[in-house]
Amino acid sequence: MNILIIGSGGREHALAWRIATSPLCESLYAAPGNAGIAQVATCVGLDVGDHEAVIGFCCDHDIGFVVIGPEAPLVAGLSDDLTKAGIKHFGPSKAAAQLEGSKGFTKDLCAEFNIPTGAYGRFTDAASARSYLAGKALPIVVKADGLAAGKGVVIAATKAKAEAAVDACFDGAFGAAGSEVVIEDFLDGEEASFFALCDGTHAIAFGAAQDHKRVGDGDTGPNTGGMGAYTPAPVMTDDMIQRAMDEIITPTLAGLAKRGTPFKGVLFAGLMITQKGPQLIEYNVRFGDPECQVLMMQLKSDLLPALLATAEGTLDAVKLDWHEGAALTVVMAAKGYPGTPEKGSEIRGLEEASALEGVQVFHAGTKADGGRILANGGRVLNVTGRGASVAEAQARAYAAVDAINWPEGFCRRDIGWRAVAREKGV
Helix, strand or coil, rough: CCCEEEEEHHHHHHHHHCCCCCCCCCCEEEEECCCCCCCCCCEECCCCHHHHHHHHHHHHCEEEEEEEEHHHHHHHCHHHHHHHHHEEEEHHCCCHHHHHHCCHHHHHHHHHCCCCCEEEEECHHHHHHHHHHHHCCCCCCEEEEECCCCCEEEEECCHHHHHHHHHHHHHCCHHHHHHEECCCCCCCCEEEEEEEEEEEEEEEEEEEEEECCCEECCCHHHHEECEEECCCCCCCCCHHHHHHHHHHHHHHHHHHHHHCCCCCEEEEEEEEEECCCCEEHHHHHHCCCCCCHHHHEEECCCCHHHHHHHCCCCCHCCCCCCCCCCEEEEEEEEHHHHCCCCCEEEEEEEHHCCCCCCCCECCCCEECCEEEEECCCCCCEEEEEEEHHHHHHHHHHHHHCCCCCCCCCEECCCCHHHHHHCCCCC
16 A cells, blocks of 8 residues: 655654555655655655645655644544545544634534533634623633734733733734634643544543653743643543543544544643543644654554554554553754754764664654755754653653754753652652
């Protein structure tokens, strides 16, 4: 089977790395890919926003399966157009992708099908939003409704900050994503990222992870797309995983099916584990980045049959095996991130780092220049280690970081610190 992966980040490199090892995979392509993906797949310069071009490429190259990595093509309806063309794919329809494309859509679904989440309000004008805020306790969460590239969420400790967040949305700070605002109660607890593969009817758990959003050590500084992650998530015990499936994933799947928009792909539930149990913060409709990287390191089974089963409605026959221990990834970013990153610097030492035991370096924002690898984004590398414990995975990842010669890059030095402290009984 010939396979096409849509995307160019670390998540897509991790998916390509795993899919390339499958006996079912004959030829692997990626659009547009990156310098790391090019080591395991043929990168093609497709405009993935041009769905006809994607379909044309699939027809010309006998593509049997398309794996859609990022959220934007899903929200734009690439799955629907592939379905019309008779091309099998991994990823939900445009209607089901509203789970990520509209935070208000998800909150309404939770209300309709009794899925635990924070109380909320939806607003299309600043005056109504400000009026709602007047009666709410602090802290409070203000979110732009649509896709805002990981931004558009403010946890406000004061009314003034909450009102400023509302005004920023309606003043166009996030473009069309901020034309509607969701205000929701702050949930207190421990966050976890939980993943489940779905085929419209059946769902199976696909691991849990925890990530680090803030740019600096000790969880300081501005939020980013993620500076590192590890799996498993200690807070997601077997009991909590079962509760997440029973109370959140299963009713979501049933609710979407009842509405006539069945979900096929991966549900990424951002959870807050509270004293009451798991509550939904938000949904994403694709693998997380960098959570995908650690999940791919931990997965022992062939990934491709599981992804195919989501499209074919046969997930109930799939059983996944996982490695013991843990995996941890450290994001190396270009200086300036999460603001304006410095591009074009050369990265050396990648072969030495990748040769270390239990290490895989995934490329997130790189490009090849002859024999050189250059930084070409904000988050540039995902340096990933696997070991018998989080502490060992962490040590291996940072040994690989230290083997990489890239003065123009930086990373956090404390990824996984909470889990390591738990292992030590601190």
